Each structure stands twice: as C-alpha cells, then as structure tokens.
Amino acid sequence: MSSLDTNPPNAPIHVSTHGTDWLWAVFALMTVAMLGMFVMTHMRPRGTRFFHNIALIILTVSAIAYFAMASDLGATPIQTEFRASGARQIWYVRYIQWFxxxxxxxxxxxxxxxxxxxxxxxxxxxxxxVVVTGLVGALTSTSYKWGFYVFGLYALFHIWTMLWAHGHRTIFNAGAGMRTGYGRGAGWVTFITLLYPICWACSEGGNVISVTSEMVWYGILDLLLGPIFLYYFIWSLRAVDYAAFGLQSLKYTDTTYGSAYGAAAGPGVVAPTTRAKEAEATGVGHAGVVPGAAPGIVPVGPTTGAAV
Known part of the structure; x- marks a missing residue:
C-alpha cells in the first residue's frame, strides 16, 4: 500500500508512487546515517563533539524531512506558470530542512x-x-518568482566568495594540512550547491520536469551534501587536535565545582570551593572582601596574582 493511498496528493501535478518509493529509500539512508553519527558522537570524549553534534543535527533534520515527503505530507498546491496548466505540489517541508x-x-x-x-x-x-528566497519564489505563481530567484543567486554567490576568497586565505589553526582538506570540502560544497538552483529552475520555477524527477534530483543532492560529505568531513578530522580550533569556550565542564572548574576557568581563577576554604583559613569573608577593605576590592595573592 502506497503512502499516496493514505495521504492523497493535493495537486494535479504530484509525486508518483515510484517517487515515494525513492523518498522512502532516501529516508532509510538518512536514518541509518543519523544513527551511525549518534553512535560516533557518544564514542567521542566530552568536549570534542562539536563537529559531530552539528553533523548529527543535520542528519536528524534530514531524516524527519524525508519521512514527511515520503508520506506525501508537507506540500501545498501552487499554480504553475509554464508548460502544463494546473497546480503543482511545492514541498515546503524541504525548505524547512534546508533552513x-x-x-x-x-x-x-x-x-x-x-x-x-x-x-x-x-x-x-x-x-x-538562499533558502527563504527559494521558498517564496516557489510559492509565487507569477513571473515575480524569478526576482526572488535572482536574490537567491546573489546570496549563494556571496557564500561561495566567503568559502574561497576569504575562508581559504585564513590561517588554519589546526595546521597547514587542514588547508588542503578544507579546499576539497569547500570545492565539493560549491559544486553541489551550484546544482540546487538549476534543479529549482527546472522544477518549482519552470515546471520543466515532473515532481518525481524533482524528488530524485534533490534526493541525490541531499545525500551527496548530507551523509556522504558529513562522514568524509568527520573522518578527515579524526587525527586533528581539537584544541587547535580554539573552541575552548565550547568544551565540556563538569557541573560540580572543583578541579574541573579550575581547569576550565584558566590561570589566575580559583574555584568557588577553593575560595571558600581559603576564606575560612584567612578570615576573608565569603564575598571575597577583607574587613576594612574598600567595597568591590578583592585581595590579590603576593606571588601568583590569583584572587584569594
């Protein structure tokens, strides 16, 4: 039994049964990739999961979006401008995924x-x-949709400029070898994102290809930019020192005070428990103020400069 039987299409130009079969296959791949990334994330030590967590979020959102599309949900009928007359299914759930x-x-x-x-x-x-202009353009039934299309291309060109003219020229804190890997990744992302507006022009924009062909095209692009790229990206960082990226402020710290707090706080900062013990020994109040000292003044140790 097809999902089209349970959730009938809401437009004359709609996805076919073969199209939903393809969407279920993409959903399965996204789900497997999501579960695999979940396992990989929790195999990493706390404080070194930044890239894994983002990849996990991307794959989770993609799995949910493809479940909706495979179920023939998340689309709305919009009158076509070119070729066949009638309303075409526009899948807004896909734009939520991309957003x-x-x-x-x-x-x-x-x-x-x-x-x-x-x-x-x-x-x-x-x-x-890029995503919002694509969605608004897809939901526009007149030729004004191409104005939004141009704005989207402008934004996409700006992204490519940041990837190449600026990102590639920076100093890579993780080492010179990271520049080569970044170049391959940025090139891959640039090439795949170049194909998205072409697909848009042929589907939501110009109504040149069928909804099923649209699903196949976008599905391939989402797989190439999703699981395939993400797993390659995470694998390429396996031997890189996480601290080299300068993400210390995003690292994990224990919720209990003590040595973990002091290590995360950095030199010259004393954990609250340590401060309390020293206050008890020296007679300094818990607020860190010596009796008779001016308000807001914290005494400084004679050798280290650390607050006591």
Whole structure:
C-alpha cells in the first residue's frame, strides 16, 4: 500500500508512487546515517563533539524531512506558470530542512578556518537568504518568482566568495594540512550547491520536469551534501587536535565545582570551593572582601596574582 493511498496528493501535478518509493529509500539512508553519527558522537570524549553534534543535527533534520515527503505530507498546491496548466505540489517541508541544515553546514566547514565569528555568522545569514528566497519564489505563481530567484543567486554567490576568497586565505589553526582538506570540502560544497538552483529552475520555477524527477534530483543532492560529505568531513578530522580550533569556550565542564572548574576557568581563577576554604583559613569573608577593605576590592595573592 502506497503512502499516496493514505495521504492523497493535493495537486494535479504530484509525486508518483515510484517517487515515494525513492523518498522512502532516501529516508532509510538518512536514518541509518543519523544513527551511525549518534553512535560516533557518544564514542567521542566530552568536549570534542562539536563537529559531530552539528553533523548529527543535520542528519536528524534530514531524516524527519524525508519521512514527511515520503508520506506525501508537507506540500501545498501552487499554480504553475509554464508548460502544463494546473497546480503543482511545492514541498515546503524541504525548505524547512534546508533552513536548518544549510547554515549549520557552513558553520561546520568555516569553523575549521581562521575566519572571525562575525564572518561565519554573516555567511550563515546568507544561507537563510538562499533558502527563504527559494521558498517564496516557489510559492509565487507569477513571473515575480524569478526576482526572488535572482536574490537567491546573489546570496549563494556571496557564500561561495566567503568559502574561497576569504575562508581559504585564513590561517588554519589546526595546521597547514587542514588547508588542503578544507579546499576539497569547500570545492565539493560549491559544486553541489551550484546544482540546487538549476534543479529549482527546472522544477518549482519552470515546471520543466515532473515532481518525481524533482524528488530524485534533490534526493541525490541531499545525500551527496548530507551523509556522504558529513562522514568524509568527520573522518578527515579524526587525527586533528581539537584544541587547535580554539573552541575552548565550547568544551565540556563538569557541573560540580572543583578541579574541573579550575581547569576550565584558566590561570589566575580559583574555584568557588577553593575560595571558600581559603576564606575560612584567612578570615576573608565569603564575598571575597577583607574587613576594612574598600567595597568591590578583592585581595590579590603576593606571588601568583590569583584572587584569594
């Protein structure tokens, strides 16, 4: 029994039974990749899961999105502009998937470079521009959709510029060898993202190909940019020192105070438990103020400069 029998299509131009079969296959691959990444993530020590966690989020969102599309859910009918007359299924659930995944994918890649966080966040913003303009254009039944298409291409060009003109020129804290791996990854992402607007123009935009062909095309691209790329990316970082990326502020610290707190806080900072013990021994109040000292002044140790 096909999912089309349970959830009938809501437009004359809709996905076929073979199309839903393909979507179920992609959903299965996404789910297996998600479970595998879940296991790999929890095999890593705490504090070294940043890239694994992002990959896990991307794969989880993709699995959910493909479950919805395979079930013939998450689409709305929109009148076509060209070729066959009638309404075509536009899959907004796919754009929700991209809205979450595309910025995360760029953050995953650009974090390995020496780009400033503001540049990385700006690139993530333009990823949202690409997805939102694509969605609004797909939901527009007139020729004005191509205006949104142009805005999306502009945003995509900006992303490519950040990947190559800026990201590739930075100093890679993880070592010169990381530059080569980044170049291959950035090239792969650039090539695959170049194919997405072509598919959009042939499907949601120009109504040139069928909905089933659209599903096959987008499904292949999502697999290439999802499980295949993510597993290659995570594998390529297996021997890289995690601390070299400068992500100390994102590392795991124990919820209990003590040595873990002091190690995470850095030199010159004393854990609260240590501070309390010293206060008891020296007569300093728990607020860190010596009787008679000016308010807000914390005494400093004679040799280390650490607060006592």
């Amino acid at each position: 979450i995944n595309f910025p995360l994918l760029l953050v995953l890649i650009l974090t390995t470079t020496g780009l400033a966080m503001s540049d990385i966040l700006q690139t993530a913003f333009f990823a949202w521009v």
